[in-house]
Amino acid sequence: MSEKNKPWYLEISKSQWYSLFAGFMGWGLDAFDVMLYAFALTSIMKEWSINTAILGLLASLTLLSSAAGGIIWGIVADKIGRKKALMSTVLIFSICSGLSGLSQDIWQLAIARTLLGLGMGGEWATGALLVSESWPAEHRGKAIGIMQSGWAIGYFLAALVASYVIPAYGWRVLFFIGILPALFIFYVTKFVDEPRIWIEKTDKNRAFMSSFIEIFKPYLLRFTIITTLISSAVMFAYWGLFVWLPGFLSSPVEKGGAGLSIVKSSNFMMPTMIGAFLGYVSFGFIADRLGRRPTFSFYLIISAILVYIYGHTRDVNTLMLxxxxxxxxxxxxxxxxxxxxxxxxxxxxxxxGVGFTYNTGRALSAFAPTVVGFFAISYGLGVSLTITSLFFFLGAILIFFLPETKGIELQ
Structure with a gap:
């Protein structure tokens, strides 16, 4: 087979595949730990007799701390390297998942989830950096798409585990299982290398905050502002939707939900996450072919339409479809x-740049679960979920204020 006709995956070295697997697994395990909370929501609400607004606020606190973690660990990764930063974040969110299971009241749970957020936010930033800098330009979109699909796998596993563990053992044991991802750091230590571009182009003696200051200089300020606005819009939409989606499915119809049991709602989320997995992977291939901007905008517009339909549907078969x-x-x-x-x-x-723009957006979107939970008290969860459609549309417009970057070499 000639070099010209060689499949793209044969162009990738073993070390690049190792880096991608590290990013994929790290993000998947992150999702697993984070989404255990989403599936435990109704059980916690019943045990402690608290309402949707309080639990939504707790989810918002986790997102706020994850935003801080992403910004901090993005800067740390510029200083100490992508590999070390990645391992540290995985260890943090794994330990704090276990602490969540030991909570005796809402305040202790709030502290544990806030600390967990620091690791959660930092993991994505460090994993994305590791993969982006390890893979060639023409296949970078594919690699990030595959890495991002780890979230769907983690979400799927959380749904599967929750459907068996909560009815039999309760929500505390569910959080204890979230400690297991800490074992992943042994893989990173043995198989993953620092990206060559970071080793060669980074001044190890520069000030700790120098990279943070750089993104606010005139030549980068436009990118910093617009990317932050985009991430704010789409993450408000995402977290407002997916934090409450299991709750919508398991809430009674008279409260605006779909009226399913916890087991059934968990089972309903599994096909949704299979779709998410395919969406993550396909995005990278399409974006490498058609460009980042049109692909991004198309996905968001379709999302806005689907959320509105889904939130106003109570038919079980339609929801499953x-x-x-x-x-x-x-x-x-x-x-x-x-x-x-x-x-x-x-x-x-x-x-x-990655840490600040993505995670400042996450911080500004942290109020989404609270907003949806607040409106759900009066209007029900289904109707309240459709608030997120507006933010999907906003992100689809803002993306065209940035340049197309398909296929460019990293600076």
Whole structure:
């Protein structure tokens, strides 16, 4: 077979595949730990007699701390390297999942989830940097798409475990299982290398905050502002939707839900996450072919339409049918962030750029679960979920204020 006709996956070295697997697993395990909370919501609400607004606020606190973690660990990754930073974040969110299971009241749970958020936010930033800087430009979108699909796998596993563990053992044991991802750091230690571009282009003696200052200089400020606005819009939509989606499915019909049991709602989420997995992976291939901007915008517009339909549907068969499509479009666009943001910022500021823009957006979107939970008290969860459609549309418009970066070499 000639070099010209060789399949793209044969162009990738073993070390690049190792880096991708590290990013994939790290993000999948992150999702597993984070989404255990989403599936435990109704059980916690019943045991402690608290309402949707309080639990939504707790989810918002986790997102706020994850935003801080992403910004901090992006800067740390610029200083100490992508590999070490990745291992540290996985260890943090794994331990704090176990602490969540030991909570005796809402305040203790709030502390544990806030600390967990620090690791959660940092993991995505460090994993995206590791993969983006390890893979060649023409296949970077595919790599980030595959990495991002780890979230769907983690979400799927969380749904599967929750459907068996909560009815039999309760929500505390569910959180104890979340400690297991800490074992992943042994794989990273043995098989993953630092990206060559970071080793060669980074001044190890520079000030700790120098990369953070760089992203606010005139030549990068436009990218910093617009990317932050985009991530804010789409993450408000995502977290407002997916934090409450299991709750919508398991809440009584008279409260605006779909009226399913916890087991059934968990089972309904599995096809949704299969759709999300396919959406994450397909996004990278499409974006490498058609470009980052049109692919991103298309996914968001379809998401906005599907959310409105889904939130106003109570028919079980229709919900099951729409679930995979909601997962495909409502999650797949996240595969655009890792490659797109990395391609906008130079190596000396890439960690800060990825960490700040993505996670400031996450911080500003942290109120989404609270907003949806608040409106759900009066209007029901189904109707309240459709608020997120507006933010999907906003992200689809803002993306065209940035340049197309398909196929460019990292600076």
């Amino acid at each position: 729409l679930g995979p499509f909601l997962g495909f479009f409502g999650s797949g666009y996240f595969s655009g962030f890792g490659a797109f943001i990395s391609e906008l910022f130079p190596t000396k500021a890439r960690g800060a």
